[in-house]
Amino acid sequence: MTQSAHSRELPVALSIAGSDSGAGAGIQADLLTFASQGVFGTTAITCLTAQNPRGVSGIQASPATFVVEQCTQVAAHFHPKALKTGMLLNAEIVVAVAGFCLLYTSPSPRDRQKSRM
Secondary structure, three states, X not given: OOOOHHHHHXXXXXXXXXXXXXXXXXXXXXXXXXXXOOOEEEEEEEEEEEEEOOEEEEEEEOOHHHHHHHHHHHHHHHOOOEEEEOOOOOHHHHHHHHHHHHHHHOOOHHHHHHHHO
C-alpha cells in the first residue's frame, strides 16, 4: 500500500487514544481537530467505548501489545511529526505507549553522534 497523497502533502500526527462511539471526544474528535488545522491524522486505538452524550455504558480495552503494533505500523509508514495521547485506559497501555514514545522520539545513534560534534 502506498502513502496517500494527503499524507505526503500535509504534516502527519498520530493520536493514541480511545474511540468515542458518540464522536464527541477521543480519536474521532482528534481527527476532526487535526483536519481543521491542516494535519493528516493517524490513529492507534487504545479502547472502544459504547457511549452517547448522556454517558458511557461500556468500555473494552485493546491489548497493550496491539496498541504498540498500531503505533509501530503508523510510524513506519507515515512518519508522524507529532504524537498525541488521549485515554490510556490502564497501566499496561500507559507503560507500553511510554515505551513506544521513548523509542520513537529518541534520536538515532547517528543523530546523537552528530550532536556531539
